[in-house]
Amino acid sequence: MHKSYEEINEKIAKGEAVVLTAEEVARMAQERSPEEIARSVDVVTTATFGAMCSSGCFINFGHPEPGLRMESIRLNGVPIFGGIAAVDAYIGATEVNPDNPRYGGGHLIEALVRGESLELEAHGKGTDCYPRKYARAIISRDSVNEIIMVNPRNAYQNYPAATNSSSKTMYTYMGTLLPRFGNVTYSTSGELSPLLNDPELRTIGIGTRVLLAGAQGFVSWNGTQFNTEKPTNEFGIPLSNARTLMLTANLKHMDPRFIKAAYFERYGVSLFVGLGIPIPVLDEDIARRVSISNQQIHTTICDYAEKGHPGIAQVSYAELRSGWVELDGRRVRTAPLSSLAKAREIAKILKEQVRAGTFPISAPVQSLPVHAAVRGLNLAGDAP
Amino acid sequence: MKEKFVLEFAEQVVNEPIIYTLVKRFDVKVNILRAEISPGREGSMLVELESEPQRISEAEAWLREHQVQLIPIAQSLSFRQEECINCGACTAVCFSGCLTIGEPDWTLQVDRSKCIACGLCVPACPLGLFTLRFGD
Numbered sequence: 001m002h003k004s005y006e007e008i009n010e011k012i013a014k015g016e017a018v019v020l021t022a023e024e025v026a027r028m029a030q031e032r033s034p035e036e037i038a039r040s041v042d043v044v045t046t047a048t049f050g051a052m053c054s055s056g057c058f059i060n061f062g063h064p065e066p067g068l069r070m071e072s073i074r075l076n077g078v079p080i081f082g083g084i085a086a087v088d089a090y091i092g093a094t095e096v097n098p099d100n101p102r103y104g105g106g107h108l109i110e111a112l113v114r115g116e117s118l119e120l121e122a123h124g125k126g127t128d129c130y131p132r133k134y135a136r137a138i139i140s141r142d143s144v145n146e147i148i149m150v151n152p153r154n155a156y157q158n159y160p161a162a163t164n165s166s167s168k169t170m171y172t173y174m175g176t177l178l179p180r181f182g183n184v185t186y187s188t189s190g191e192l193s194p195l196l197n198d199p200e201l202r203t204i205g206i207g208t209r210v211l212l213a214g215a216q217g218f219v220s221w222n223g224t225q226f227n228t229e230k231p232t233n234e235f236g237i238p239l240s241n242a243r244t245l246m247l248t249a250n251l252k253h254m255d256p257r258f259i260k261a262a263y264f265e266r267y268g269v270s271l272f273v274g275l276g277i278p279i280p281v282l283d284e285d286i287a288r289r290v291s292i293s294n295q296q297i298h299t300t301i302c303d304y305a306e307k308g309h310p311g312i313a314q315v316s317y318a319e320l321r322s323g324w325v326e327l328d329g330r331r332v333r334t335a336p337l338s339s340l341a342k343a344r345e346i347a348k349i350l351k352e353q354v355r356a357g358t359f360p361i362s363a364p365v366q367s368l369p370v371h372a373a374v375r376g377l378n379l380a381g382d383a384p
Numbered sequence: 385m386k387e388k389f390v391l392e393f394a395e396q397v398v399n400e401p402i403i404y405t406l407v408k409r410f411d412v413k414v415n416i417l418r419a420e421i422s423p424g425r426e427g428s429m430l431v432e433l434e435s436e437p438q439r440i441s442e443a444e445a446w447l448r449e450h451q452v453q454l455i456p457i458a459q460s461l462s463f464r465q466e467e468c469i470n471c472g473a474c475t476a477v478c479f480s481g482c483l484t485i486g487e488p489d490w491t492l493q494v495d496r497s498k499c500i501a502c503g504l505c506v507p508a509c510p511l512g513l514f515t516l517r518f519g520d
Contacts, residue, residue, distance in 0.1 A: 102512075176504065177476075321487075333476070334476075335472050
């Protein structure tokens with residue numbers, strides 16, 4: 001059984017395509033074989049809505065008259081990166097206003113998507129071609145030339161769960177971790193998660209169309225820290241954080257329901273990003289992959305109190321979702337950090353768009369690396 | 385009848401034996417769940433009061449006369465629910481069972497009667513949607 005991208009798109013055009021969410025197909029797989037699923041299902045939609053620090057936007061403000069080479073730039077008091085051309089800049093999601101560290105790039109991005117106005121202040125040294133030294137302006141999504149979201153690392157394949165063995169509460173990007181294994185938090189959306197439904201990235205690569213914060217965008221490259229070398233379970237699922245995606249989309253088309261600024265206590269600002277990716281069911285192998293259920297997806301629980309956050313246990317997403325896991329013979333409460341309710345909403349919207357033919361399915365222009373490992377950082381000297 | 389209240393003490397009554405009077409004079413069973421009181425300053429106390437409804441309302445009237453404000457627990461915790469994204473981060477720290485998330489729809493459920501005003505949800509929410517009226 002093999003279906004081509006063209007055959008799937010023809011079925012979509014005729015209104016005959018069967019499109020299901022990854023949760024729906026996981027339920028279907030309890031009664032049907034991968035072969036039957038390959039025959040009867042054409043596209044499966046996956047989604048997640050989690051905090052992804054490695055996110056941000058390029059923005060071009062337009063030139064004032066006379067011109068300014070913007071070198072030091074702030075939006076609502078948040079420094080943004082101006083080390084590129086005169087009025088281009090990059091808003092990093094985690095950068096904060098030094099006078100109000102609970103407000104940062106994530107809030108700017110959310111405000112831009114909402115269509116709100118922001119105060120721009122920029123300084124330059126003044127050059128022969130850009131004589132102005134200072135500019136102040138009120139800008140918004142509609143006043144600037146482009147706002148292009150370029151997220152260097154999203155959609156982590158199976159982020160590990162977190163716990164804390166120490167005697168003190170830890171405030172982390174994995175939420176509040178209570179002392180003495182007081183809780184376990186997890187962020188991946190399990191059987192609905194994009195890269196867990198196509199674990200070896202047969203259908204997801206450069207040029208794959210994605211739904212990023214409600215806007216149609218694309219996979220532009222592999223994400224940073226892309227890792228294909230993690231151990232896998234018997235179902236081919238990496239047991240901890242492995243592959244990642246770099247994603248791009250036009251912020252002006254985004255939906256404020258699917259982008260949200262976050263502040264994690266004593267950690268900093270981040271950004272909740274909504275992402276949906278459709279997976280074409282090309283053959284039995286992909287049918288088997290998209291049928292994966294929470295019982296078959298395992299992840300590692302890492303101890304954030306120990307150096308290097310070592311893994312101390314492995315559990316399935318079915319266990320994490322039950323509200324309790326057993327750790328060291330004790331029942332420990334679990335809690336999610338990414339919104340399954342939002343992820344389901346995104347998977348449903350994507351399903352409707354694919355079925356309606358407004359979200360074309362295409363083969364990647366180029367595959368992502370088949371072998372890639374992650375390096376640490378060798379320090380130049382001993383820490384003080 | 386059993387109900388949880390936050391008692392807000394004005395600084396002039398902090399040194400008076402309020403709880404003793406509730407027990408002795410009004411026959412109200414008082415379970416102190418949390419207290420922050422220091423002499424010469426205002427104080428807050430989370431209590432569960434248990435007695436006949438009539439006795440509790442007499443005790444309430446007496447407390448008000450003595451400048452102790454009685455705030456039902458449901459009113460001390462405020463939550464901007466319409467902005468909630470249902471991430472579930474607050475459920476990681478809520479041990480009283482007030483905040484829960486799970487099947488079937490994974491939206492946050494808030495049962496204010498179970499709140500013990502521990503305040504852990506306030507910093508745990510990445511959107512800063514909780515505020516708690518307890519102490520300062």
